[in-house]
Amino acid sequence: MDPKIVTITLSPCLDKSTTVEKFVPEKKLKCSYPLFEAGGGGINVSRALHNFKTDSLCIYISGGYTGRILNNLVYHDQLNAAPVPSDAYTRENFIVFENQTHLQFRFGMPVNPVPKKEWKAVIARLNRTKANYLVLSGSVWPEIDQEFFIELQKYIKKNNVNFVADTAGNALKAVLKTGAYLIKPNQNEFSQLYGKKPLNAKQIVVKAKQMVKKGLVKNILVSLGGEGAVLINDKEAFQFVPPKLKIKSTVGAGDTMVAGIVYQLNKGKEISEAVKFGVACGSATTINSGMQLGTLAGAKKLLGRVKVKKI
Numbered sequence: 001m002d003p004k005i006v007t008i009t010l011s012p013c014l015d016k017s018t019t020v021e022k023f024v025p026e027k028k029l030k031c032s033y034p035l036f037e038a039g040g041g042g043i044n045v046s047r048a049l050h051n052f053k054t055d056s057l058c059i060y061i062s063g064g065y066t067g068r069i070l071n072n073l074v075y076h077d078q079l080n081a082a083p084v085p086s087d088a089y090t091r092e093n094f095i096v097f098e099n100q101t102h103l104q105f106r107f108g109m110p111v112n113p114v115p116k117k118e119w120k121a122v123i124a125r126l127n128r129t130k131a132n133y134l135v136l137s138g139s140v141w142p143e144i145d146q147e148f149f150i151e152l153q154k155y156i157k158k159n160n161v162n163f164v165a166d167t168a169g170n171a172l173k174a175v176l177k178t179g180a181y182l183i184k185p186n187q188n189e190f191s192q193l194y195g196k197k198p199l200n201a202k203q204i205v206v207k208a209k210q211m212v213k214k215g216l217v218k219n220i221l222v223s224l225g226g227e228g229a230v231l232i233n234d235k236e237a238f239q240f241v242p243p244k245l246k247i248k249s250t251v252g253a254g255d256t257m258v259a260g261i262v263y264q265l266n267k268g269k270e271i272s273e274a275v276k277f278g279v280a281c282g283s284a285t286t287i288n289s290g291m292q293l294g295t296l297a298g299a300k301k302l303l304g305r306v307k308v309k310k311i
Helices: 041-051 064-076 116-126 147-159 169-178 187-191 201-213 253-266 271-286 296-303
Strands: 005-009 013-020 035-039 057-062 080-085 091-098 103-107 133-137 162-166 180-183 217-223 229-232 237-241 307-310
Touching: 005 041, 005 116, 013 064, 035 041, 035 064, 041 057, 041 133, 041 253, 057 064, 057 116, 064 080, 080 116, 116 147, 133 147, 133 253, 147 162, 147 169, 162 169, 162 253, 169 180, 187 201, 187 217, 201 217, 201 229, 201 237, 217 253, 217 271, 229 271, 237 271, 253 271, 271 296
Parallel strands: 005 057, 005 133, 013 091, 057 080, 133 162, 162 180, 180 217
Antiparallel strands: 013 035, 091 103, 217 229, 229 237, 237 307
């Protein structure tokens, strides 16, 4: 039986995290033993869904020795994996926590190019399954062939799939041309669609309503970091404010939010209820160290502390 949720990660990464006492230039810094995790938007969404006891098909591109390590980590996480081979090495990201300041430093490497044969293989694997929800999450090579999004939309329309896109830049612009059930840019990513100046919550609502009226996107969810997220559709506009918590790491918080939303939608919940739960899921991730994603139990504990304000 096919999973009802499929995730796609076009630029996954091998995430390494460690801690140092203090950053000092030109000194050999002693690090703690590193932690290795499978990373990338869609992979993280599938990892979080697995934490929620929900199966998903995780389609991603991997290559080289780093790709083999990534594959091992994905299988270790017991994900229903469908890796697509690549000629390029899977990129590595590096995360360091400074003990003295309790600050986290995240080093993200450039995304890999996605040649036609690779995205074609992704589409071919996608066409062998039928999903209720399709999630495209994470960074996308800016110069990817726009035909990829056209082929993606053919699959969506043929199978009547709810498409969720959590990406930015050229990829987000392409999605806005072909359509989606839900997009989830952050405040800066959404603002960049209209220029370099960051938009506030009320300005976001005005722009998002105009976008929804065009008919290609049903729901727009803009994450605001510590201020939560704003949901806009043709019926309502709400801001979801998370509880104030001592944050240890923000890695994977947005992906866990997406996982929580899709988890609830797949259970038949309304979009606003699903988003409230998703915000709780994201918050549950931020109180964990390193790259540990939030759990269902953790999200449920925080759900009642998520405030909902009509805009």
